[in-house]
Amino acid sequence: MDELIKKCQDAIDHLHVEYVKIQTGRATAGLVEDISVDSYGAKMPLKGVATITIPEPKQIAIQPFNKDQLTNIEKAIMEADIGLVPQNDGNFIRLNIPPLTEERRKDLVKMVHQFAEDSRISVRNARHEALNALKQMEKDKEISEDELRGKEKEVQEKVDEFNKMIEEASKKKETDVMTI
Numbered sequence: 001m002d003e004l005i006k007k008c009q010d011a012i013d014h015l016h017v018e019y020v021k022i023q024t025g026r027a028t029a030g031l032v033e034d035i036s037v038d039s040y041g042a043k044m045p046l047k048g049v050a051t052i053t054i055p056e057p058k059q060i061a062i063q064p065f066n067k068d069q070l071t072n073i074e075k076a077i078m079e080a081d082i083g084l085v086p087q088n089d090g091n092f093i094r095l096n097i098p099p100l101t102e103e104r105r106k107d108l109v110k111m112v113h114q115f116a117e118d119s120r121i122s123v124r125n126a127r128h129e130a131l132n133a134l135k136q137m138e139k140d141k142e143i144s145e146d147e148l149r150g151k152e153k154e155v156q157e158k159v160d161e162f163n164k165m166i167e168e169a170s171k172k173k174e175t176d177v178m179t180i
Contacts, residue, residue: 004130004155008162011122015166018115019173022108027054027097031084032062037076039069046073060084060095067091100177108177116170120163127159 020030033047046052050064050073064070073093074086084095100108131152138148 001130001151001154001158004126004158007126007129008123008158011119011126012162012165012169014122015115015119015169019112019169022111022173022177024100024108024176024179026057027060027095029054029060031082032060032077032080032095035076035080035082037069038072046076049073058097060097062086062093062095063091064093105177109174112170112173112177116166119166123159123162123166127155130155 017030020028021034029047029052033045033052035046036043037046037049039049046062049066049069050062053061053063055061062073064073067090070088070090070093074088077084077086077093077095084097087094087096134143134148134151134155137143138145143151
């Protein structure tokens, strides 16, 4: 049961991480913080080589710890293909968040639903593993048939709880994306 809960919680946590990366027309550090930047021959996340701030609701400012990294950061943002054009002023890189079109909002909603479905699949897989483990325990005479039925019901209740959490997160993100 603990392993089921851990796997389901991991699926929820991953869903939230993916949702942070979806652009909703507002600036958020989550859009860029995990972009891989070539830093002295090694790949590092952007948050490891620069300070990311939000000076305005529609702008992200990136100030590298070392100004020599400006071109590498700019290149990494372009390669990440996140739909934002970096503006390098010699000290900072600024990213202006354009307003979302209706078509782009609908595409983002599709992404929201896809991430939710991926999380539901992870939860179903965790349920399947838990049920197989319980059936094996019953087969090995570690638990009785009645205990098996009770545990199966308990597993399903937990799965339903996590699916409800996924649905709520999905609806909230969809509302965020569609709000102008």
